[in-house]
Structures are given as C-alpha cells and as structure tokens.
Amino acid sequence: MSMPHRTQMQLIKRRLVGKAGSGRARELRVILAELPGYKNGPYADLRKWVEAQLEQTRTRKRVVHHDPIGVRREGAAQIALVGPPNAGKSSLLQALSNIQIRTGDYAFTTTRPVPALTRVGGVLVQRWDLEAPRPRGALVYVDQEGGDIRAFRQLPPRKAASEFTNADDAFAAGLATARALRRAGVDVDLAPVLDLPDGPLGSRQFRSPLFGIAFARGLVAGGAGACAKHFPGLGPLPVSTDERPHVRGVLRDRDVAPYREAVEAGVPCVMVGHGIYPSLGRRRASLEPSAYGLLRSLGFDGVAITDSLNVVGSADPRVGAVDAVRAGADLVLFTSGARASRAVGALVPLARRGELDEHVVRVLRFRALLRR
DSSP states (O other), X not given: OOHHHHHHHHHHHHHHTTOXXXXXXXXXXXXXXXXXXXXXXXXXXXXXXHHHHHHHHHHHHHHHHHOHHHHHHHHHHHTEEEOOOTTOOSOHHHHTXXXXXXXXXEEEETTSHHHHHTTSSEEEEOGGGTTSOOOTTSEEEEOEEETTEESSTTSSOOSOGGGOOSHHHHHHHHHHHHHHHHHTTOOEEOOOBOSOTTSTTGGGSOSSHHXXXXXXHHHHHTTOEEEEEEETOSXXXXXXXXXXXXXXXXXXXXXXXXXXXXXXXXXXXXXXXXXXXXXXXXXXXXXXXXXXHHHHHTTOOSEEEESOGGGGTTSOHHHHHHHHHHHTOSBEEEXXXXXXXXXXXXXXXXXXXXXXXXXXXXXXXXXXXXXX
C-alpha cells in the first residue's frame, strides 16, 4: 500500500476511535460510501479492510442479540486463561480437571475433559508442557518473547528484544515467530513487551517501543494474536513485579504512549501488569478500574488480560478473579489449574447475572479474529 493510502488508513482508524456497536457500524458505512469503488489497487485494499470491520460489528451484534444465555452459560470459563501447575507434574488436562461450572439449568464438568474444556477461554503452554494434550477449541497462548523467554526453545525469535536495532528486523522476527507458532498449534503470543528500556526487565525490553510495535505487526501479519504488555508500563518501577508483591512507581505519559501506538496499529490484546501507580489508585493495575479505564480511553476495544494472578501470592484466587473482572479485565490468567478452578467457581454468580457478557463478547470476537 502506498504512503498516501497508509495515511488514509490511519485517518480511518482515528475516525473509529471510541466508537463501538451501532455507532461504529454507522461510521464504517459512511467511510465505505466515501471510498472510490475500485475493484483493484490500494483503494480496493482499504474497502476490503472497512468491509471486514463492518462484518465484525454485525457478527458481534448477532452474538449479543441471539445468544445472550449461551454467552452467560459459558462466561465464567470463557474468561479463564489457565496454565498447568508451576511444578509441571501434571498435563494441561489434568491441571484443569477439577473445574466445574453450574449456571442455572446448565452444568458441565471436566471429568469428561475434552468437551468441557472447549469452554475455557484459553490455555497457557509452558516449556515443560509443550507436548501435553490441548483441549480442543480452546485458544492456545504462549510466552515467546525472544532470547531466554521462549517456551518453544527451537522456534524464533532467537534474539532477545533488546538486541533488535531496527523496525524491519523486528517485523520480520514477528512474522517468522507467528508462522512457527501457528504450525505448532499456538494461537496467541503474549508479546511484545512495550515497557520502556529504562524499566526493570532488562533484555526483555526493546531499545525503542516502535520495534516492539513492529514485532506485533509481524505477529498479526503471520496469523497469530499479539498481546502487548505490561500496561500501563513497568518503566517507572524499580524492580519487576515478579520479584516483589507490591511495586510502586510514578506513571509517566511516555510509559503509556507505546500502547496508544499499539492500539492504532490494531494490536488485539493487551496484558495489564501488577504495578501500583498512585495516580491511578491504590491497587495493582490489574485490579484497578482506573487502569482499564485508561486503556479503553486510548480507543482499545480488544481483549484486556491480567498478568498472572498467581503472582499475587497467597491472596484468594476467587477474590482476585472477581476483582479483576469487575475492574475491567476480559481474561484472567492463572498458571495454576487448582487456583483457576476456584476462581472460575467464584465467577459463576457474575455469569448468572450477565456481568460477564461484555467480556465474553470480546473473547469470542478475539477467537473469531483468529479463525477458531
């Protein structure tokens, strides 16, 4: 696509910022009417993109209108992203085998795992469970950032994020990574890290967040989901939230800026971190409504996922899951199947009352985007 038409695409995306539902559909129809009706060339590409966006709004409307009960039935499990126990002694199916959902007249249990687990929002594959059976229908997630942070050691990207020196190489690495992950049966890469290079993650941080966004574009171009992290940015924190349970920092405008760029680039998933920022509130960002409000104010209408709630330590997973969802999370991440089971049970009452509908719709739309 030529530069003028890239600029026009950016203008179109800006017109859509903050619009959802019928309002987004109306604006898309107006844009479609304004575009020349060429069947070939750059304008044809623009028309195809707008038409695809319009179809997504129609699909979303059908889901909400025709199947609200179905959304609620599966809601408690659809927003659970679950990994195997940290000890790595159980397979994915065993790790999830105790999850039970009961919503009104609908019930299922994973004692017959494959049918039931199709309702789980996703599974996180880790280095020690690469060959474990995966539940049919569940989206498969992985940490494949690069360098030492790779569940699949034999797959790209070989370089750590800090080793990239230009956007072209980062895009190429993202593209290669996506293609390799899709061949391995993985749908979503929990990458890139968009924390600024002065943050506490060392080689996991790109020299420029623009390189991270290029990597995300490559992932999307290769057919995988990209998930930018750790919103709103770990840059101002003195240490990683993996090292200490409560880490505070002063949020800066430049920490948030890469996520604004990621939203404009169409990144479909953002992970919200555990940093504590007094300007947003007293709680971890992953549990703080103001953090999700800030993310949505950027025009983001994709899936917001928590960083692993296991990091919260001894806190009751039931409380953490409910607080995260009520704060604005669409997916809650646990690396322990046992803790996830307790969390899902606590989410069932919310599903019954329809409090999960908006979140589940986003998860289902994300699944549709990945053609699952």
